Amino acid sequence: MTSSQSENALTGPEARAGRKEWIALGVLLLPVLLVSMDLTVLYFAIPAISEDLRPSGSQQLWMIDIYGFVLAGVLLTMGALGDRIGRRRLLLMGAVVFGAGSLLAAYANSPEMVISARAFQGIGGATLMPSTLALIRNLFRDQTQRRTAIAVWSTGMAAGSALGPVVSGALLSGFWWGSVFLINVPVMLLLLVAAPFLLPESKDSAAGKFDLVSAALSLLVILPVVYGFKKIAVDGFGVPYVLAIVVGLAFVPVFLRRQRTSADPMIDVSLFRNRAFGASVTVNMLACFTLVGYSLFSTQYMQSVLGMSALKSALWTIPGTIAVGAVVPVATVLVRTIRPGVIIASGFGIATAALLMLTQVPEEDGLVLILVGIIALAVGLTPVLTLVTELVVGQVPPERAGTASALLQTCQELGGALGVAVLGSIGATAYRNSDALDAPAGVPADALDAARETIGGALAAAARLPGEAGGNLVEAARSAFTTEVHAASVAGAVVMAGAAVVALVGLRSVQQDNAKATEPAEDEACAPASKTGAQEPGAGLA
Secondary structure: OOHHHHHEOOOOHOOOOHHHHHHHHHHHHHHHHHHHHHOOHHHHHHHHHHHHHHOHHHHHHHHHHHHHHHHHHHHHHHHHHHHEEEEEHHHHHHHHHHHHHHHHHHHHOOHHHHHHHHHHHHHHHHHHHHHHHHHHHHHHHHHHHHHHHHHHHHHHHHHHHHHHHHHHHHHHHOOOOOOHOOOHHHHHHHHHHHHHOOOOOOOOOOOOOOHHHHHHHHHHHHHHHHHHHHHHHOOOOOOHHHHHHHHHOOOOOHHHHHHHHOOOOOHHHEEEEEEEEHHHHHHHHHHHHHHHHHHHHHHHHHHHHHOOOOHHHHHHOHHHHHHHHHHHHHHHHOOOOOOOHHHHHHOOOOOOOHHHHHHOOOOOHHHHHHHHHHHHHHHHHHHHHHHHHHHHHHHOOOOHHHHHHHHHHHHHHHHHHHHHHHHHHHHHHHHHHHHHHHHHHHHOOHHHHHHOOOOOHHHHHHHOOHHHHHHHHHHHHHHHHHHHHHHEEEEEEEEHHHHHHHHHOOOOOOOOOOOOOOOOHHHHHOOOHHHHHOOOOOOOOO
16 A cells, blocks of 8 residues: 555544644754754854854854754765654754754854864754654644644744844844854753653654665765855855765765665665656755755845845844745645645746846845845745645655655755855856946955955955045945846746746646545554555655
8 A cells, every 4th residue: 555545545533633743743843943043043153253262264164064064964864764763762862962062062162162063963953854854744644734734844944044143143142152052952951851742753663774885875975065065155166166066976876776776775766756756856956946045145135235234134034934934824725726736836936026026126225125025035935845845755654754854855955055056156257247346436456356256355345445445346346246136036037937847847747635634543554565665656746
């Protein structure tokens, strides 16, 4: 019996989640909020840390990047491990690791200690995230309830990323920089206390041994690729970074061959033979490509062009988070009568329109337009991520939910890193070639050379120039950066329009919800099909 058939085999109130499961969902949101917050929490803390610990420029960059780098690298390994030892057990282990890393970071007395602690946090975060989504898959067997629970989970992810800078700024206004890490510790303690009472254990009893070779190969694929794209986004194209990406990609066929031949593979690669499954993963990456990649421009525009402080620009993102929280539940209702592919394509259509609107952002007084544009972008893409998450996770047997969750989140991380690198490179090229920087009046050649690199470099150079020359350079740099925003918006709109086509074609076989589906209460009900290969790849998507 396939996972999809099992879900349709039983209906009735006995399979629906009750009060305990919804309370458990609230507990699972705790790590979701914190892990996503810690991706952005250093936005305000870095200056204070730099003043106290005096890191080098390279160390400062690693403080920011190492967390997301490690998080992306070990997600797949942790998802497969959770399927074998139990998701609740892995969640509790992750809470200990994440809390310990946070405590270590809070009281770090050297740059190396901060970097190590952030890497430790990344391992804990990679342990927590696939566990939360896999546990949701097992707590909510009814498809409609599960879609709602995943919508709440997705909203928590978006809220955490948006609240990171706000929480950081608020804490630093009254406490020392370590408080941005220390706040994680009591929340992890609460998770350790509540989880054993509210979360049932679940695992794949037929998963077999953990494949250390596959785990090592997954690291050799993911880490060099993520590293290469992240460094290209910061430093521009360079031979070492391109070489890192090539090395990672070179290990892809080796990893896939291992999955096809291993008795206990980490990933069931046969799932990708189904067009709808492959399309779901693809549109998931494309959504993150634009959503993460474009955030670089919106925040810089508000700070460098409009002259806002980091805290003020962060506060202006809160309306977008509220809008996302309102629209995601609407998508979960619409999918009961409208095909997911149509809703997802419509979300990409909204994102395309938002990016085309952002091509009209002016050099001055563009706050309203930039806010409307980025809110519309988030409103279009966040429901896409929610529905795709349910499509991918909901169609696999629950005992394999950990690996499926980790695969999905790894693709999101890769999509985001690729978006920052590609859109960043396109924008940087437009900035450097902008006519506004050709010959601002009174600006010497050496200052103009620095100004052509980044708008940050231009503003720093302008601060060293006297009177009118400095003002002219600031005006020219802001005009050039507005051109950069326009170029990135056009590129993003093209990607989003293409994603809409992929969704319509690749997901056309996916039906709307026409029945309240449930499945057997025990994971083992699907285990034989999963283990023996009897399960039809992508059955739940057909």
